[in-house]
Amino acid sequence: xxxxxxxxxxxxxxxxxxxxxxxxxxxxxxxxxxxxxxxxxxxxxxxxxxxxxxxxxxxxxxxxxxxxxxxxxxxxxxxxxxxxxxxxxxxxxxxxxxxxxxxxxxxxxxxxxxxxxxxxxxxxxxxxxxxxxxxxxxxxxxxxxxxxxxxxxxxxxxxxxxxxxxxxxxxxxxxxxxxxxxxxxxxxxxxxxxxxxxxxxxxxxxxxxxxxxxxxxxxx
Numbered sequence: 001x002x003x004x005x006x007x008x009x010x011x012x013x014x015x016x017x018x019x020x021x022x023x024x025x026x027x028x029x030x031x032x033x034x035x036x037x038x039x040x041x042x043x044x045x046x047x048x049x050x051x052x053x054x055x056x057x058x059x060x061x062x063x064x065x066x067x068x069x070x071x072x073x074x075x076x077x078x079x080x081x082x083x084x085x086x087x088x089x090x091x092x093x094x095x096x097x098x099x100x101x102x103x104x105x106x107x108x109x110x111x112x113x114x115x116x117x118x119x120x121x122x123x124x125x126x127x128x129x130x131x132x133x134x135x136x137x138x139x140x141x142x143x144x145x146x147x148x149x150x151x152x153x154x155x156x157x158x159x160x161x162x163x164x165x166x167x168x169x170x171x172x173x174x175x176x177x178x179x180x181x182x183x184x185x186x187x188x189x190x191x192x193x194x195x196x197x198x199x200x201x202x203x204x205x206x207x208x209x210x211x212x213x214x215x216x217x218x219x220x
Contacts, residue, residue: 023083023102029076031102033083034069039094042087047072052080052101075104110134111142111174112212113195119217122185126216128155128195129180136174140199140208141167146183148193148218155181171202188218 021035033047042065048057049072061070075081082101087094116127130144144155145165154166159181198211 021083021085021097021100023081023100029074029104031072031075031081031083031104032069033072033085033100035085035097037066037068037087039087041089042066042094043089045085045087046093047083047085049081049083052082057084077104079104108133109198109210109212110136111144111197111199111209113144113197113214115195115214115216118215119219120185121219122188122190125182125184127180128183129178130155130168130197132174132177135176136199139171139173139202141171141202141204142169142174142199143197144168145196146193147196149189149191155183159183174199185218190218190220192217 021033023031023033035045044065045063045067046059047061047063047070049060050057060072063070072081072083080101080103082099084096084099086096110133112131112133114129114131116129120126143165146153146155146161152164153161154164155168156162156166157168161183193216195214195216196211197214198207199209200207
């Protein structure tokens with residue numbers, strides 16, 4: 001019996017020693033980890049990670065036998081984490097895989113403003129395109145706001161800018177669209193500006209997606 005146990009453990013260790021691990025961003029705040037399972041008698045896998053500048057690994061998950069992938073969710077946007085995996089059975093753990101590091105993607109707002117250029121003069125008309133990059137399934141209020149030296153101005157569907165925080169659309173299920181607006185800058189104070197776009201729950205200021213910021217400048 002002891003000889004059989006030794007064979008099992010050596011096969012597990014040898015299999016994991018040549019295993020390759022890959023980590024890559026899958027979506028906002030999610031890192032995908034995958035490996036090749038060469039072990040033949042594992043009972044599961046332990047997944048560990050460490051922060052980029054930390055030497056200490058911590059266990060983030062344990063997966064059952066024959067697993068070859070894992071999604072690490074809730075990773076801070078822009079954070080770099082390094083991962084390693086090892087198999088285990090009743091006799092103990094295998095050697096670790098190689099380390100693989102990945103940077104978590106930042107959340108991308110489904111509503112944003114793109115501009116035809118990054119800087120304007122006060123005698124120009126900017127082209128600000130409101131882009132909705134996904135179909136919404138529930139109604140939302142949508143805000144497209146320009147903030148600058150003159151204060152806060154909200155874009156309206158007819159192209160006007162009105163003072164304060166006013167939705168461009170209320171209680172609407174947004175489709176995927178690109179809508180360009182011509183915004184005259186005559187009389188705009190020179191300085192740094194930013195377009196902000198986002199969506200909230202209807203009738204509230206409860207944000208339901210990240211706010212997208214698009215900076216630009218106005219010169220005399």
